[in-house]
Amino acid sequence: MKIGVLALQGDFREHGIALSKLGVEPRFVRLPKDLDGLNGLILPGGESTTIGKLMVAYDLVEPIRQFAVNRVIWGTCAGAILMAKEVGQEQPLLQVMDTIITRNAFGRQVDSFEIELDVPFLNPSQPSYHLTFIRGPVFSAVFGRAKPLLSLPDGRIVAVRQDNLLATSFHPEMTEDTRFHQYFLEMVESVHEA
Numbered sequence: 001m002k003i004g005v006l007a008l009q010g011d012f013r014e015h016g017i018a019l020s021k022l023g024v025e026p027r028f029v030r031l032p033k034d035l036d037g038l039n040g041l042i043l044p045g046g047e048s049t050t051i052g053k054l055m056v057a058y059d060l061v062e063p064i065r066q067f068a069v070n071r072v073i074w075g076t077c078a079g080a081i082l083m084a085k086e087v088g089q090e091q092p093l094l095q096v097m098d099t100i101i102t103r104n105a106f107g108r109q110v111d112s113f114e115i116e117l118d119v120p121f122l123n124p125s126q127p128s129y130h131l132t133f134i135r136g137p138v139f140s141a142v143f144g145r146a147k148p149l150l151s152l153p154d155g156r157i158v159a160v161r162q163d164n165l166l167a168t169s170f171h172p173e174m175t176e177d178t179r180f181h182q183y184f185l186e187m188v189e190s191v192h193e194a
Contacts, residue, residue, distance in 0.1 A: 001188060004029040004038040006064075008054040010046020010078055014173035018181045032063040040072040040188035043079025045134065045171050048103070051078055052092030061092060068096040072164045072188045080160075080167035081137050097165050098144030101137045112136075119150060122179040130177060131158070131170040138169055164191050 003019055005012045007028035016026040019042075026042075029035060041064070043051075055061050067073065068083075073096070075083040082094050084101040112134045118127040139157040142148050150159035150168075158169045166187060172180035 001040070001185065001192065002027065002038045003185070003188065004034060004041045006041065006043050006051070006055075006060075006079070008058070008060075009050050010044040011171070011173055012042075012044045012046075014171075015042045015044050015076075015181075018173050018178050019185075021178050022181055022185060024185065029060075030058065032059055035063055035067055038067070038071065039192050040074070040184065041067060042184070043073065043075040043082055044173070045077030045079065048078035048081040048087075049091045052082055055082075055094075056092050061094065065094055065096055068094065068165060070164070070191070072166070072184065072191050074166040074168070074184045074187075076168050076171055076173065077134065077136055080139075080169055083165065083167050084139075087137075097160065097162050097167055098142065098146035099139050099160055099162075099167065100141035101169075102140045103137050104135050115152070117150065117152070119179075121149070122183055126179075129179065130175050132172075132174040133158075133170050134174075136169040139167075 004027045005015045019026045083097040084099045085095050086100045114132050119129040120127040146160050146162035148157045149161050151157050160167045
């Protein structure tokens with residue numbers, strides 16, 4: 001299984017560490033040719049406007065859109081923003097997921113927070129998961145083929161899946177818990193075998 005992590009800006013190294021813990025050596029993607037032969041791709045958290053501009057500068061927008069047609073992509077925080085159809089402001093987007101996102105939905109950096117939630121689809125025997133939100137977005141609309149996966153107690157949607165696409169508004173790479181990365185790898189495996 002060959003997994004890439006978009007490595008233009010943001011916390012791509014942390015995703016690489018999480019994948020390595022699961023026995024997968026990541027390929028850091030900086031140019032279109034780096035996508036060749038990959039089964040899955042992670043778009044990391046960071047600054048979505050900066051990552052988007054760099055994707056344009058390095059001619060990665062269309063190759064990643066084509067990658068999304070039949071391979072697995074997971075966007076965390078800024079990555080989820082880049083996957084959305086609309087974000088309420090002008091910025092480069094992949095527009096591959098049937099979602100509308102509200103950026104910085106919880107406030108500024110000082111309003112970042114952590115919460116324990118039950119996420120039974122990761123492991124029913126160990127449902128509690130520690131979520132880290134850093135200037136996190138929320139999914140203000142989920143439509144078409146996209147389906148909500150996880151919501152906060154107040155009902156705000158923070159994880160969405162659409163076929164071979166996964167988006168989370170929190171940062172699983174900021175914890176020691178690799179279950180979300182394992183879930184992503186299982187998605188990759190099922191699409192790869194299909």
